[in-house]
Amino acid sequence: MMNRRRILTLAGATGASTLAMPFVRPSWAQSGAVRVGLLLPYSGTYAALGEAITNAMQLYVTQQGGKLGGRAIEFVKVDDESAPPKATENTTKLVSGEKVDVLCGTVHSGVAMAMAKIARENGLPTLIPNAGAEAITRAMCAPNIFRTSFGNSQVGDATGMAMLKAGVKKAVTVTWKYSAGAESVDGFKKSFLKGGGEVIKDITLPFPDVEFQSILAEVASLKPDAVYSFFAGGGALKFMKDYHAAKLNEKVALWGAGFLTDGVEKAAGPAGDGVKTALHYVDSLDNAENKKFIADYTAAFKKAPDVYAVQGWDSMQLLRVGLEAVGGDVTKRKDMFPAMAKAEFKSPRGPFKLGTSHNPIQNFYLRELRGGENKYLGVAAEMLADDTTGCKMA
Ligand code: PHB
Numbered sequence: 001m002m003n004r005r006r007i008l009t010l011a012g013a014t015g016a017s018t019l020a021m022p023f024v025r026p027s028w029a030q031s032g033a034v035r036v037g038l039l040l041p042y043s044g045t046y047a048a049l050g051e052a053i054t055n056a057m058q059l060y061v062t063q064q065g066g067k068l069g070g071r072a073i074e075f076v077k078v079d080d081e082s083a084p085p086k087a088t089e090n091t092t093k094l095v096s097g098e099k100v101d102v103l104c105g106t107v108h109s110g111v112a113m114a115m116a117k118i119a120r121e122n123g124l125p126t127l128i129p130n131a132g133a134e135a136i137t138r139a140m141c142a143p144n145i146f147r148t149s150f151g152n153s154q155v156g157d158a159t160g161m162a163m164l165k166a167g168v169k170k171a172v173t174v175t176w177k178y179s180a181g182a183e184s185v186d187g188f189k190k191s192f193l194k195g196g197g198e199v200i201k202d203i204t205l206p207f208p209d210v211e212f213q214s215i216l217a218e219v220a221s222l223k224p225d226a227v228y229s230f231f232a233g234g235g236a237l238k239f240m241k242d243y244h245a246a247k248l249n250e251k252v253a254l255w256g257a258g259f260l261t262d263g264v265e266k267a268a269g270p271a272g273d274g275v276k277t278a279l280h281y282v283d284s285l286d287n288a289e290n291k292k293f294i295a296d297y298t299a300a301f302k303k304a305p306d307v308y309a310v311q312g313w314d315s316m317q318l319l320r321v322g323l324e325a326v327g328g329d330v331t332k333r334k335d336m337f338p339a340m341a342k343a344e345f346k347s348p349r350g351p352f353k354l355g356t357s358h359n360p361i362q363n364f365y366l367r368e369l370r371g372g373e374n375k376y377l378g379v380a381a382e383m384l385a386d387d388t389t390g391c392k393m394a
Pocket of ligand 1: 131
């Protein structure tokens with residue numbers, strides 16, 4: 001009962017009730033719909049990320065008449081709170097409690113690892129609309145697990161290339177201390193050190209802490225050319241604001257994986273001016289899919305989409321390909337998964353395709369935040385693939 005009440009509450013909290021589609025109607029009887037379980041953060045520092053992903057998925061399905069592959073889609077949501085210790089229980093709630101047909105989650109790498117472990121065991125079609133935990137598309141890769149976002153090191157790698165090109169020689173890294181931060185820094189070092197850059201210190205703080213003062217003082221005393229950072233959501237906004245308030249931006253250029261600015265461009269205000277990042281999306285990408293996506297999303301939710309929304313959107317595009325290949329029969333996994341692996345479609349980020357480990361191979365763009373908007377400065381890395389080390393598809 002607790003579970004049902006929670007799902008309903010969350011539906012209201014994300015504005016789902018404003019859209020005309022069978023969304024989050026907790027149907028315990030057989031409804032004929034494909035039940036898509038959403039394991040996403042709807043509270044905490046990543047709450048806005050979970051909401052953007054959900055909004056875009058909901059919008060895509062609505063535009064398809066509420067159906068994919070001829071089957072109605074019903075979403076069932078669980079707030080994972082970006083809490084790894086609760087991840088197994090929360091995934092089990094969806095898989096065994098709600099008996100979902102498709103699993104979709106999540107944002108936080110630590111939560112995603114626990115979810116992926118369960119998904120590997122039960123073989124459910126599984127979509128990852130954000131978390132970049134590398135093992136998921138390396139040693140833990142599986143025929144039923146598909147990522148529509150990125151590998152953590154992929155983004156760091158692209159940002160390192162852009163920083164070298166901009167003439168940065170000495171950097172300090174600042175990240176949350178969990179797998180995504182560590183892998184992001186590893187990716188950054190892959191290109192930055194190889195190109196002759198030097199990292200003088202790696203500074204971390206526990207997730208999701210936002211006490212940055214002593215870190216900022218340390219960066220100031222280390223005097224690097226630039227900081228490479230990995231933060232996202234509410235924590236990213238606070239980091240940019242504190243960095244600016246300490247006037248550190250006047251001495252040390254602030255760079256980061258593009259999550260630093262996505263979704264918080266406007267809220268950052270002047271604190272965001274001059275922050276440079278690389279990411280597989282930028283709002284101003286000049287393609288028809290992106291323009292329509294931005295217009296439709298903004299009309300539906302009264303705010304601009306971001307990279308998280310793009311990833312949610314593409315998760316539903318990928319699910320559509322899979323369901324169409326099997327006439328909506330989600331149990332026909334042998335036909336559904338190969339169709340998804342080969343899927344190519346137009347994404348707001350540009351062309352979408354997956355590598356052999358089911359992680360996107362994609363362009364990364366250099367962006368600079370100015371006046372509340374990420375400006376496109378060029379391509380940071382073209383059709384960059386993540387390592388597939390250790391991936392053996394069964
Ligand atoms: C992750 O934990 O993998 C993660 C979280 C938030 C982001 C990017 C990656 O924006």
